[in-house]
Amino acid sequence: MFQAWGRILYRRRRLTLIVTLVLVAFAAAWGTGVFGQLSSGDNFTPPSSQSQREAGQAAQVFGRGDADVVVLYRSATMTVGDPGYRQAVTAALSGVPRADVTAVTTYWSTGSPSLVSTDRHATYAVLRLAGAGDAARHDTYRAIRAELTPASLAASGVTARVGGTVPTEVAINSEVTADIGKAEAFSMPVLLLLLMVIFGSLAAASLPVAIGGIAILGSFTVLRLLTMATTVSVYSVNITTILGLGLGIDYGLFMVIRFREELHRQPSVEQAVARTVATAGRTVAVSGVTVAVALTSLMLFPEAFLRSMGYGGVATVAVDMLAALTVLPALLAVLGPRVNALRIRRSVRGPGRDEASGAWYRLAHSVMRRPAVYATVIVIGLLALGAPFLRISWGGTDARTLPAASTVRQVSEALDSQFPANSTAPIEALVTGAQATGARAASPADLAAYLHRIDAIPGVTGAQVTGVKGAATRVDIVYQPATVSTAARHIVTQVRDITPPPGTAVLVGGTTAGLVDELASLGATLPPMALLVAVSTFVLLFLAFGSVVLPLKAIVMNVLSLSATFGVVVWIFQWGHLSGLLRFTPTGSIDPTMPILMLAIIFGLSMDYEVFLLSRVRERYDQTGDNTASVAAGLQRTGGVITSLALLLIIVVGAFSASGITFIKLMGVGMIVALLVDATVIRVLLVPATMRLLGQASWWAPRPLRRLYGRFGIREEIRAERAGVPV
Numbered sequence: 001m002f003q004a005w006g007r008i009l010y011r012r013r014r015l016t017l018i019v020t021l022v023l024v025a026f027a028a029a030w031g032t033g034v035f036g037q038l039s040s041g042d043n044f045t046p047p048s049s050q051s052q053r054e055a056g057q058a059a060q061v062f063g064r065g066d067a068d069v070v071v072l073y074r075s076a077t078m079t080v081g082d083p084g085y086r087q088a089v090t091a092a093l094s095g096v097p098r099a100d101v102t103a104v105t106t107y108w109s110t111g112s113p114s115l116v117s118t119d120r121h122a123t124y125a126v127l128r129l130a131g132a133g134d135a136a137r138h139d140t141y142r143a144i145r146a147e148l149t150p151a152s153l154a155a156s157g158v159t160a161r162v163g164g165t166v167p168t169e170v171a172i173n174s175e176v177t178a179d180i181g182k183a184e185a186f187s188m189p190v191l192l193l194l195l196m197v198i199f200g201s202l203a204a205a206s207l208p209v210a211i212g213g214i215a216i217l218g219s220f221t222v223l224r225l226l227t228m229a230t231t232v233s234v235y236s237v238n239i240t241t242i243l244g245l246g247l248g249i250d251y252g253l254f255m256v257i258r259f260r261e262e263l264h265r266q267p268s269v270e271q272a273v274a275r276t277v278a279t280a281g282r283t284v285a286v287s288g289v290t291v292a293v294a295l296t297s298l299m300l301f302p303e304a305f306l307r308s309m310g311y312g313g314v315a316t317v318a319v320d321m322l323a324a325l326t327v328l329p330a331l332l333a334v335l336g337p338r339v340n341a342l343r344i345r346r347s348v349r350g351p352g353r354d355e356a357s358g359a360w361y362r363l364a365h366s367v368m369r370r371p372a373v374y375a376t377v378i379v380i381g382l383l384a385l386g387a388p389f390l391r392i393s394w395g396g397t398d399a400r401t402l403p404a405a406s407t408v409r410q411v412s413e414a415l416d417s418q419f420p421a422n423s424t425a426p427i428e429a430l431v432t433g434a435q436a437t438g439a440r441a442a443s444p445a446d447l448a449a450y451l452h453r454i455d456a457i458p459g460v461t462g463a464q465v466t467g468v469k470g471a472a473t474r475v476d477i478v479y480q481p482a483t484v485s486t487a488a489r490h491i492v493t494q495v496r497d498i499t500p501p502p503g504t505a506v507l508v509g510g511t512t513a514g515l516v517d518e519l520a521s522l523g524a525t526l527p528p529m530a531l532l533v534a535v536s537t538f539v540l541l542f543l544a545f546g547s548v549v550l551p552l553k554a555i556v557m558n559v560l561s562l563s564a565t566f567g568v569v570v571w572i573f574q575w576g577h578l579s580g581l582l583r584f585t586p587t588g589s590i591d592p593t594m595p596i597l598m599l600a601i602i603f604g605l606s607m608d609y610e611v612f613l614l615s616r617v618r619e620r621y622d623q624t625g626d627n628t629a630s631v632a633a634g635l636q637r638t639g640g641v642i643t644s645l646a647l648l649l650i651i652v653v654g655a656f657s658a659s660g661i662t663f664i665k666l667m668g669v670g671m672i673v674a675l676l677v678d679a680t681v682i683r684v685l686l687v688p689a690t691m692r693l694l695g696q697a698s699w700w701a702p703r704p705l706r707r708l709y710g711r712f713g714i715r716e717e718i719r720a721e722r723a724g725v726p727v
Contacts, residue, residue, distance in 0.1 A: 002279075002285070003274045003275065003278035005277055005281070005325070006273050006274035006275070006276065006281065006329055007270060007273075007274045009277070009329040009330050009333060010269070010270045010273045010274065010329070010330075011270075012330075013329075013330040013333040013334050014330075014334070016326060016327065016330035017334065020214070020327050023218075024214060026221070027217035027218055027220065027221040028217055031221030031223075031224055032217070032220055033224060034223045034224035034232075034237065035173075035234075037227040038173070038223075038232055038237065039232060039304070043233040043304040044303055044304075044514070044518055045303065045517060046302040046303055046518065047304070048302065049514070049518075050496070050508060050509065050513065050517060051508070051509040051510065051514040051517045053507055053509075054428060054430050054507035054508060057432070057472075057507065058428065058430050061430075061470070061474075062467050062469060065128075066128065066165055067126045067127075067128075067165060068127055068128050068129040068137060068164055068166045069127040069129060069141060069163075069167060070126055070127075070162070070411060071125045071127065071148050071162055071163075072122065072161045072411045072415070073085075073122060073123050073125070073158050073160050074117075075122075075158045077157055078157060079120040080108075080116050080121075080123050081120070084157075086108050088158045089106065089108075089123070089125065089153075090106075090108070092147075092149075092150050092153050093106070093125060096147045097144060100129065100140045100143060100144050101127050101128065101130065101144070102129070103128040104127055104128075105125065105126040106123070106125045114419065114421035116419075117418040117419055118418060118420065119418070122414070122419075124415065126164075134169065138169065138170055141170060148160065148162050161407050161410060161411050161414075162407060162411065163407065163410075163411025163412055164408070164411070167408045168399065168402070171406055171407075172402070173234055175659070175660050175661055176234050176661070176664075178660075179661070180237060180238065183241065183655035183658075184241070186655045187651050187652050191209060191245075191648055191651055192205055192206065192209055194644075194648060195208060195209065195253070197344075198253070200340070201339070201340045201343045201344065202343075203338060203339055203341040203342050207252050207331060207339075208248065208252025209248075210327075210331070211248040211249070211323045211324055211328055212247075212249050212320075213248070214248070214323045214327060215247065215248040215316060215320040216240065216244040216248075218316075219312060219316040219319050220237070220240065222315035222318075223237065223240065223312055223315060226311050226315075230307075230311075231308070232304075233305045233308035235305065235664065236308040236312035238656060238659075239309050239312050239313055240312040240313070241656075242656055242671075243316040243317065243601070244316045244320060245652050246648070246649040246652045246653070247288075247317060247320040248320045248323065248324070249645070249648050249649070249652075250648075251284045251288070251321070251323075251324035253641065253648070254283065254284065254612060255280045255281065255284065255324055255332070256328075257641060258279060259273070259276040259332050259339065260339060263336075263337060263339075269333060269337070270333070272332075272336075273329050276332065277325065277329050279615075281325050282714065283611055285321065285325065285714070286544045286611050287608045287611040287612065288317050288318070288321030289321075290537060290540050290607045290608070291605065291607065292313075292317040293532075293533070293537070293540065293604075294600050294601075294603045295309075295314050295601065295604055296314055297529040298529075298596075298597070298600050300528055300529050300532065301522065301525050301529070301596070302521060303522075303593065305593055306593055306596065313600070313604075317604075357636075358636045360640065360684075363635070363639070363684065364632040365632055367685055367692070368688050368689065368692035371689040371690070371692040374689040375690055375693065379560065381681075382560045382561070382564045383560070385568060386564045386566060386567035388571045388574075388575070389563060389567045389569075391570065392566075392570050392574065392590055393486070393574060393588060394589060394590060394591075395485070395515070395587060395589025395590065395591065396511070396514075396515045396518075397663060398483075398484070398587070399411075399412035399413065400413075400585045400587055400662065401663055402660065402662075403660040424478065424480075424481070424488070425510055425512065426476040426478050426479075427476075427479065427492055427495060427509075427510045427512055428474065428477070428508070429474075429475040429506055429507070429508050429509075430473075430474055430475075430509070431447070431450070431472070431474075431475060431501060431506050432471055432472045432473075432504060432506075432507075433472075433504055433505075440503060441468070441471045441472070441473060441504075442473060442501035442503070442504045443501070446501035446504075447465070447473060450500065451464075451465075451475065457491055457494045457495065459480050459487055459490075460478070460479050460480075461478050461479060462477075462478045463476070464476060477491075479491050483511050483512055484511070484512065484589065488512045489515060491512070492508060492512050492513045492516045493516065495508050518593075519592055522592050522593070522596060526596065529596070533603060534555055537554070537603075537607060538551040538555065539551075540714075541554060541607075541610075541611075542701070543712060543714045544611065544614075544714050545618050545699075546699065546709040546713055547699045547700060548700065548701045548702070549694060549698050549699070549701075550614060550698055550699070553694070553698075554610045554614075557606075557682050557686060557687070558602075558603050558606045560682070561606055561674060561678050561682055562674070564673070565598065566595055566598070568669075568670070569590070570590065573590060573662070573666050573669075574587075574588060574589060574590050582657075582665060584662045584665055585662070590666075594663055594666055594667065597667065598667065598670050598671070598674075601671065602670070602678075605674070605675070606678045606682070609645070609646075609679060609682075609683050610683070610687075612642060612645075613634055613642065614634070616633070616637045617631055617633075617635075618630075620634055627691065627698055628695075631688050632688070635688060642684075643684075646676070649671075650672050650675050650676070653668050653672050654668065654672060657672060
């Protein structure tokens with residue numbers, strides 16, 4: 001099938017490239033508009049959770065109470081009791097268009113002491129913006145941003161800084177867009193330079209970069225299509241860019257290397273293209289489907305953040321795979337021997353004809369002479385690296401995820417440190433009359449008893465009614481522990497366990513309750529996700545290699561690689577090691593969505609390299625039946641390729657590890673660790689060691705499954721070439 005596809009592409013090469021140019025032009029013009037359609041709102045809380053239902057019902061009854069914009073004022077000489085202070089702030093707020101702001105709350109309009117700092121030199125105003133959705137409120141904020149900090153304030157001796165929910169979301173959007181621009185500006189030239197060193201020619205080096213660029217534009221287009229039907233998180237474009245460029249270069253490099261080998265063996269360019277698609281193309285297809293299935297598992301989660309990552313990831317892998325299996329063979333067919341044009345050195349090294357030599361071959365035999373020693377030391381080392389993961393502490397994200405120089409982060413930190421009443425976000429309980437009682441509000445005596453039981457919870461400093469309308473009563477619960485701490489989450493659980501007042505129902509929400517619901521949802525969905533990834537990977541690798549042992553070995557090795565990666569992430573980002581070098585603020589906890597996202601991405605990429613290596617090993621094993629020689633030959637053929645692929649992907653990911661958003665930096669650093677471990681320790685050392693220990697059993701499958709593989713296996717029956725020439 002793959003060989004026939006390669007011949008079709010050779011004959012339709014010019015038509016294929018013309019269609020590609022049209023699609024790329026459309027993607028560049030329309031697909032890049034996705035940035036204005038993405039959501040940066042609450043994408044982490046399950047949509048049907050108790051905290052989300054509480055927020056929705058409270059908004060219906062009491063109106064939207066979000067602090068869209070917070071303007072923090074400070075005077076070095078005046079206190080809030082000075083008339084000049086009040087006049088300066090009031091005049092500044094009066095300059096904001098009334099049509100853009102639906103409500104303004106200040107200390108002078110409410111008299112609330114919670115709006116005054118401990119030294120009485122600072123206060124803040126809360127603005128609710130006009131706009132039916134996140135995008136509309138973002139536009140409103142951009143329109144009035146300049147009016148919030150007029151020059152007249154500074155002339156009056158008052159400074160103003162802007163923060164709050166909407167400015168934070170706008171800042172994150174800007175940071176994400178800037179990160180992508182900086183990453184591409186840095187990585188593209190470096191990647192092209194390294195590829196020129198690897199290939200020795202500019203023509204060959206440009207092909208993988210072209211596939212990566214096509215993949216990015218194509219995935220942007222798919223994401224924009226998805227925004228028409230569902231919510232897509234702004235962070236999905238980071239994963240799209242990383243995977244699009246990384247996998248595009250992976251697949252491009254693998255295909256081009258194989259094509260250059262086949263040019264030395266085949267009598268015509270058509271046969272070289274057909275053979276490349278039949279061998280390397282088959283490997284790319286298996287790898288792409290495996291990576292896509294791993295990312296598909298993210299769609300099991302109800303959280304918009306993870307689902308968006310699944311959408312973006314699968315779209316990117318699909319475009320990468322299609323580009324590598326259609327556009328790249330067409331380009332190779334047009335170029336032919338000119339793939340080695342524009343050389344940077346006098347000669348371009350051809351493929352080695354003797355697989356029984358070379359550094360990778362010798363390394364493989366060195367490992368396989370002492371497989372038990374290598375396997376034992378490596379497994380112990382990986383488990384030691386993973387040990388910190390046993391002490392992981394889960395927590396949510398806050399303003400500290402932004403750079404320290406960010407104004408919205410500075411406002412958030414000032415509110416926490418200078419305004420004691422704002423140090424924690426209150427837990428909110430919405431008490432409503434049950435339908436069975438005719439939706440009557442709780443009686444004053446029953447409500448007082450309910451508040452008394454809440455006050456008795458350890459850590460709670462007060463519970464008070466903050467709104468009554470009809471049969472609904474809103475109760476704000478203030479507590480001592482930090483908002484996203486384990487102790488605060490335990491308070492939420494205890495509040496939910498309290499029996500509601502007679503004839504009423506209670507929903508408990510707020511920031512801390514949202515984190516409780518998020519952790520519960522992730523914990524419930526994680527087992528099905530792991531089962532889907534494991535079973536689908538097992539099936540795909542069995543269909544590719546005809547063994548039930550190799551898929552199990554690959555899954556175990558990936559678990560070891562992931563555990564080491566997670567341990568290093570905890571050591572750096574939870575415990576704060578290297579925080580100065582990496583320029584982030586440790587919070588003492590890890591966002592629970594990050595390990596899940598890393599699991600899907602890293603598991604898929606690890607299988608990518610496993611498929612590359614085992615494809616060559618299986619190719620040689622089918623010819624010789626010698627497991628040990630096949631492993632050494634396979635490593636000799638792919639060791640340099642896998643190392644090059646890992647290096648190139650590290651360049652891509654490394655650009656994102658410099659992101660100003662902490663959890664994107666965490667993703668970048670985690671992927672770099674995983675790539676280093678996987679491309680060196682796992683594939684180069686542990687795979688040869690375990691396959692030598694397993695021996696011929698590596699290729700074992702029960703007889704019924706062998707018949708199944710013979711009928712449905714993903715393979716190409718290609719006639720053996722002339723003796724002495726590697727296939």
